[in-house]
Amino acid sequence: MENLEEHTYxxxxxxxxxxxGHPPLLIWFTGLSGSxxxxxxxxxxxxxxxxxxxxxxxxxxxxxxxxxxxxxxSEEDRTENMRRIGEVAALMLDxxxxxxxxxxxxxRSQRELIRNKVGSNRMIEVFVNTxxxxxxxxxxxxxxxxxxxxxxxxxxGVSAPYEPPIQPDIEIDTSRQSIKASIGQISLLLAAQGLKxx
Amino acid sequence: MENLEEHTYxxxxxxxxxxxGHPPLLIWFTGLSGSxxxxxxxxxxxxxxxxxxxxxxxxxxxxxxxxxxxxxxSEEDRTENMRRIGEVAALMLDxxxxxxxxxxxxxRSQRELIRNKVGSNRMIEVFVNTxxxxxxxxxxxxxxxxxxxxxxxxxxGVSAPYEPPIQPDIEIDTSRQSIKASIGQISLLLAAQGLKxx
Numbered sequence: 001m002e003n004l005e006e007h008t009y010x011x012x013x014x015x016x017x018x019x020x021g022h023p024p025l026l027i028w029f030t031g032l033s034g035s036x037x038x039x040x041x042x043x044x045x046x047x048x049x050x051x052x053x054x055x056x057x058x059x060x061x062x063x064x065x066x067x068x069x070x071x072x073x074s075e076e077d078r079t080e081n082m083r084r085i086g087e088v089a090a091l092m093l094d095x096x097x098x099x100x101x102x103x104x105x106x107x108r109s110q111r112e113l114i115r116n117k118v119g120s121n122r123m124i125e126v127f128v129n130t131x132x133x134x135x136x137x138x139x140x141x142x143x144x145x146x147x148x149x150x151x152x153x154x155x156x157g158v159s160a161p162y163e164p165p166i167q168p169d170i171e172i173d174t175s176r177q178s179i180k181a182s183i184g185q186i187s188l189l190l191a192a193q194g195l196k197x198x
Numbered sequence: 199m200e201n202l203e204e205h206t207y208x209x210x211x212x213x214x215x216x217x218x219g220h221p222p223l224l225i226w227f228t229g230l231s232g233s234x235x236x237x238x239x240x241x242x243x244x245x246x247x248x249x250x251x252x253x254x255x256x257x258x259x260x261x262x263x264x265x266x267x268x269x270x271x272s273e274e275d276r277t278e279n280m281r282r283i284g285e286v287a288a289l290m291l292d293x294x295x296x297x298x299x300x301x302x303x304x305x306r307s308q309r310e311l312i313r314n315k316v317g318s319n320r321m322i323e324v325f326v327n328t329x330x331x332x333x334x335x336x337x338x339x340x341x342x343x344x345x346x347x348x349x350x351x352x353x354x355g356v357s358a359p360y361e362p363p364i365q366p367d368i369e370i371d372t373s374r375q376s377i378k379a380s381i382g383q384i385s386l387l388l389a390a391q392g393l394k395x396x
Contacts, residue, residue: 087264091290092290096252
């Protein structure tokens with residue numbers, strides 16, 4: 001009939017895994033502002049790339065300025081922000097990447113939403129449990145000072161709740177442990193998940 | 199002061215290119231419904247994966263059901279649909295992937311928006327220029343029949359315009375050329391862009 005061939009082309013997860021040399025995975029950092037999530041995410045990305053792993057740090061600021069530039073900070077918009085991040089992460093896992101994401105994601109329901117989207121066996125939850133006093137003393141972006149003065153509403157840990165993970169895969173306190181040691185701790189779990197890091 | 203190291207971790211494009219073995223690239227198929235865009239995209243993805251290229255077909259239906267499930271088909275929503283696709287493609291290029299996308303994208307302004315987002319030198323525009331009579335005769339999803347009956351409004355080629363690319367990088371008529379020959383044609387250009395395909 002037409003010249004369009006009937007054959008269906010389909011790339012399997014197995015083929016993708018073979019090209020990459022590792023399975024896809026989402027490493028999700030949750031914790032207070034200033035807890036050290038982004039620094040850990042950047043350091044982990046660098047470490048994995050050096051090891052030849054196809055890792056990508058899905059940066060919150062880049063998302064806010066790009067894909068989610070139409071969203072504000074109302075509760076509805078925060079939920080939509082998280083939903084879209086979950087969808088993008090799922091697409092990137094489908095593409096075979098090791099996705100690293102660092103978001104305060106204060107509510108258990110938000111993290112559950114992500115977990116349900118990408119699949120529990122493909123997500124590692126890292127709870128960056130740095131004491132709030134340390135986070136506040138760092139206050140790199142000046143957010144805590146503003147939140148204490150009431151200039152930022154609904155600020156996690158000050159005027160909005162943070163629900164800690166009940167059973168995180170990894171827990172890290174960056175006030176007691178170096179970045180290097182933390183990456184070491186995470187890499188042990190990643191190796192167990194099939195990433196060749198030696 | 200704190201234990202958080204000051205060192206800034208940053209993965210360069212060069213490092214990513216080294217891990218992947220090729221540069222990132224967006225291959226954008228535009229053309230009428232039924233022109234063969236998706237079949238070409240799937241076939242190209244399979245071909246590139248076989249060659250060890252980190253390729254990913256960003257599927258329009260998957261996006262519509264996932265990331266853009268909140269959008270309808272108003273002009274505003276179609277524009278937002280396209281904007282988000284451009285943002286996701288840009289993130290995936292940043293991650294080093296060869297992204298393959300097949301969207302009718304009937305307006306030049308839509309394709310310009312994508313091009314501006316990802317960068318002209320990282321985008322290859324493939325115009326799938328199959329005659330509308332052939333597309334309509336195929337009518338795999340029955341859209342043309344519905345559009346002719348007025349059951350679908352604003353259907354490209356029937357009741358809404360298609361603005362052909364003025365200077366596409368590649369032009370393919372799937373009624374005159376096999377999928378295999380088309381992939382061969384595309385792969386010549388990809389090889390020139392630094393993808394090792396031999």
